[in-house]
Amino acid sequence: MDLQKQLTEDMKKAMKNKEKQRLLVIRSVKSAIQNEQIKQGKELTEDEALTVLNREMKQRKESLQEFENANREDLVSKVKAEMDVLQSYLPEQLSDEALQQIVDETIQEVGAKTKADMGKVMGAIMPKVKGKADGSQVNRAVLNSLS
Structure with missing residues (x-):
């Protein structure tokens, strides 16, 4: 199943299961993908959607670093949870x-x-x-x- 369809299906499941954090992250990623589609003026390929997903993950890694430096444990745990959701959509990382x-x-x-x-x-x-x-x-x- 392609990434965008998977995100839509998982969004529906998150709504039914009342998983607010997961739903928030999925909506954020879907929004980023839609913004990229508008910017390019066409449907994104699987690779292009994956690039958007990687960009979202990178932003969260940078935020995590900043929050850790500022000793904001409340925000660190929130960003880590978001990264876990994003990781489930990324291909398996190379060793x-x-x-x-x-x-x-x-x-x-x-x-x-x-x-x-x-x-x-x-x-x-x-x-x-x-x-x-x-x-x-x-x-x-x-x-x-x-x-």
Whole structure:
């Protein structure tokens, strides 16, 4: 089932089960996807919808960091709960070993030797791991392999 249909079905279930937090997050994601559709003027592909979902997750990770720095435990727990809901819609994340294998293969493919080749490697690797690994995690793995 595609992401948008899944979100609609889960929204209905959350309403019936009176799961306010889950419903709030699902509505937020659906709204972000609809805003992106309006912005692009067309229906989003599955990959584009996944990109929106990743953006929502990244925003929450950044908020979590800020709330932890400010010692706002009430908001930290709320954001963590939202992230758990979002995580259920994202593809399974790659393990560090699987990511490292993809990084090594990509470095071989593009013939990268130094950190100066970082842009070529990142450009080639990100489509392969889209939605399955965080960009900063990929960046660290590439930097470690090129140094």
